[in-house]
Amino acid sequence: MSDLEELVSDALAGDRSAFACLLERETPYAYRAALAILRSPEEARDVVQVAAIRAWQELPRLQRADAWAAWFRRITVRQALDERRHARHTRESRLIDDMWPGSTDATADNDDAVSLLSAFGRLRADDRALLALRFHLDLTVPDVAATLGIPVGTAKARIHRAISKLRTELRDEHA
């Protein structure tokens, strides 16, 4: 039995420390995805926490231990997108005005990162999810599609469109 299988097995049996080890492995990546989607570290941490609770409760449904990482990532990303959809009317306009409150240091010495994140923050949450999963977490297109629950072809097309939108937003930023 592999280390991962043992941890999943122990967590299934109710061992919280084993579950903590599983979380330790994946929360950094899940958090990065949530942060990219939500553009708020506080909300991203909340989402990861909710995702962890859901994962604990639904762990008996995990079919294979080696799917743990992808499974937890999917729960987190979908939770983040749900959170953004529910909050759209109350928060999206503020995000557009203020970009990503609290998430990025205004005095950042990396101007490129600031302008790029500014443009990125104006994309739709779905587009941010696609780009972050593909180019920041370095997932394959099929894995991106599986995470978001969409066909591979659709994911590919949407990623392409999202890059175009980002380029347009960057151009506007510089203009």
Next chain:
Amino acid sequence: MPDDDNLITERLDRALEVDARRNPLPLGFATSIAESLEDRRSRRFSWFFGVPAIAAIVVLAVVAVAFPLSLTRPSTTPGQGASGSTADQPLVVATPSSITATPTAHVTPGASPHALTEAEAVEAARQAADRPGMTPVHVESGPAGEVLLPRQGFEWAHVPSDDTWVWLVNLSDGGPPLGQEGSFVVLDFFDGTIYGVLNWIS
């Protein structure tokens, strides 16, 4: 991908990296979450009874399928045997006993010509789950105390006793690991009475 696209996505990766480093997760974040988790079994119990409307819809669907199925098959306990067709004399009376219960079979002494074969159990599971095209990825039989009890999360299967022999069938649509769908079905080893169906998605 055009060079221009590569350039912009590499810049995005670096920018998101900077952002993540500036806003790291607190130390011990995962451990603190794990320590605050409720017991899974009790939480599941409250979930089942805390969302009665959803549970009622699911269970009514299960009952609707399981009721006619249970009427067409005889019931017995291990060791009780009789021969001959029972197609014209339904020996099982199935009654939904509560909002989360599946039909419960009343044993008729002397009934049942033989136990269900694995193929019959799988077919009965497909019908009960209303998933005719799905393939079995796991089939196991034995006393409920040995087949179900060691596993967690099978509270939904209302088996009369731990020594009741059951078939546990896990059906899957064979899709990719993520997004794969299927159903666990627990049914009586001898007469196919459906003790519970739980749909899952991975």
